[in-house]
Amino acid sequence: MATVDSPLPRHDDLKADFPGLHQEIRPGVRLTYLDNAATTLKPWSVIRAVQAYDSEYPANVHRGIHALSERATEAYEAARETVARFVGAAEVEEIIWTRGTTDAINLVAQSWGRTFLREGDEIVLTDLEHHSNLIPWQMLAKEKGLILRFAEITDDGRLEDEAVERQLSDRTRIVAITAMSNVLGTVTPLDEVIAMAHDRGAIVVVDGAQGVAHHAIDVGKLGIDFLAFSGHKMCGPTGVGVLYGRRELLEAMPPAWGGGSMVTRVTREGAEWNDLPYKFEPGTPPIAQAIGMGAAVEYLSQFDAKALIAHERQLMDHAHRLMEDIPGVRILGPSPDHKGGILSMDIESVHPHDLAQLLDREGVAIRAGQHCAMPLHQRYGLMASARASAYFYNTTEDFDRLAEAIRHAIELFRDRRSRRSG
Numbered sequence: 405m406a407t408v409d410s411p412l413p414r415h416d417d418l419k420a421d422f423p424g425l426h427q428e429i430r431p432g433v434r435l436t437y438l439d440n441a442a443t444t445l446k447p448w449s450v451i452r453a454v455q456a457y458d459s460e461y462p463a464n465v466h467r468g469i470h471a472l473s474e475r476a477t478e479a480y481e482a483a484r485e486t487v488a489r490f491v492g493a494a495e496v497e498e499i500i501w502t503r504g505t506t507d508a509i510n511l512v513a514q515s516w517g518r519t520f521l522r523e524g525d526e527i528v529l530t531d532l533e534h535h536s537n538l539i540p541w542q543m544l545a546k547e548k549g550l551i552l553r554f555a556e557i558t559d560d561g562r563l564e565d566e567a568v569e570r571q572l573s574d575r576t577r578i579v580a581i582t583a584m585s586n587v588l589g590t591v592t593p594l595d596e597v598i599a600m601a602h603d604r605g606a607i608v609v610v611d612g613a614q615g616v617a618h619h620a621i622d623v624g625k626l627g628i629d630f631l632a633f634s635g636h637k638m639c640g641p642t643g644v645g646v647l648y649g650r651r652e653l654l655e656a657m658p659p660a661w662g663g664g665s666m667v668t669r670v671t672r673e674g675a676e677w678n679d680l681p682y683k684f685e686p687g688t689p690p691i692a693q694a695i696g697m698g699a700a701v702e703y704l705s706q707f708d709a710k711a712l713i714a715h716e717r718q719l720m721d722h723a724h725r726l727m728e729d730i731p732g733v734r735i736l737g738p739s740p741d742h743k744g745g746i747l748s749m750d751i752e753s754v755h756p757h758d759l760a761q762l763l764d765r766e767g768v769a770i771r772a773g774q775h776c777a778m779p780l781h782q783r784y785g786l787m788a789s790a791r792a793s794a795y796f797y798n799t800t801e802d803f804d805r806l807a808e809a810i811r812h813a814i815e816l817f818r819d820r821r822s823r824r825s826g
């Protein structure tokens with residue numbers, strides 16, 4: 405594990421930043437929030453940043469020449485700069501505000517993909533992908549006669565770089581890959597995959613919805629061509645996300661959607677596109693949300709990225725030990741040294757939906773279902789799984805509570821079964 409330069413603040417101090425953590429979801433039932441892969445809780449600084457926009461300067465950006473609009477524009481563009489620094493973008497114009505990861509990946513598919521891909525071209529994906537990094541490519545493939553290839557994972561949910569290499573060919577134009585699986589937590593070997601893809605002349609689209617939130621991703625150092633991520637997975641508001649794109653690629657792309665603000669001159673017949681990043685931001689953008697995402701990034705930036713990773717690793721070590729002690733619980737995916745803070749399980753005697761409901765009675769919030777990753781569940785022959793996902797404000801005690809609640813659920817189902825058969 406990487407050495408930590410400065411440890412995380414004391415848990416009580418961290419907890420004070422998150423009003424959502426201090427709750428009884430029903431009288432006497434304290435919340436244990438373990439659904440962070442779906443969305444994270446928001447710290448006060450984010451809540452206040454959004455509130456300040458809404459209450460003090462709720463104006464549109466880039467339009468009015470009046471004090472409120474100037475203030476809104478300044479805050480909105482400052483947030484863009486904060487995000488650009490956070491992911492190591494060379495230029496602030498390479499940061500496009502979107503509605504989220506899904507929107508960002510669709511933008512690449514509909515603009516770069518539609519413009520530059522030809523029949524027979526190949527896109528390499530992996531078995532780990534969220535539907536957001538699958539369906540946009542399937543739609544494009546159907547439209548343009550492209551071929552999708554899939555790098556397979558190992559039985560324990562790891563992605564080996566050779567598995568990606570086997571799918572690459574001279575027709576590969578895009579490798580679209582998650583940085584971290586939202587089901588198994590698997591962290592993918594981006595460095596190697598990017599080098600191999602570039603060797604073949606392919607571009608790399610990284611789904612960073614989980615990766616950016618849990619691991620520092622530096623687009624410059626890694627040589628990423630496109631990176632998509634969402635505000636709400638990293639302490640920010642919903643409804644906002646980012647597409648990072650290398651300037652050269654973005655410059656060559658046409659806008660995917662038309663409207664106001666993305667043009668400089670319009671006639672009845674046509675229009676001239678605005679400069680980056682506005683070419684890709686038609687209409688009124690998610691102003692409050694972008695400002696909130698900037699505040700979220702500032703909040704996260706105060707922590708040593710290695711300390712965040714080390715904390716999740718410690719939580720996963722603990723969680724794996726606890727679950728390995730419970731008969732009938734199978735952990736899906738790799739050991740903690742190959743993943744971030746996500747623990748997905750298949751429990752022999754309890755359906756994931758029943759489990760999630762029973763856990764909720766004890767205040768433990770987890771997710772049940774396919775987590776928008778049906779092919780990955782098919783790979784394991786499962787209809788659904790139960791997922792507990794951590795963030796830096798979670799503690800080992802949260803996982804103790806999870807383990808206890810799982811034991812109660814298993815006992816309840818055992819009792820019901822023996823009553824039925826008895």
Ligand SMILES: Cc1ncc(COP(=O)(O)O)c(C=O)c1O
Pocket residue numbers: 441442503504505506507534536537582584585586611613614634645776
């Ligand atoms: C790995 C991954 N990719 C993409 C997405 C989609 O993100 P959003 O719904 O914010 O667009 C998610 C959300 O769960 C995710 O976990």
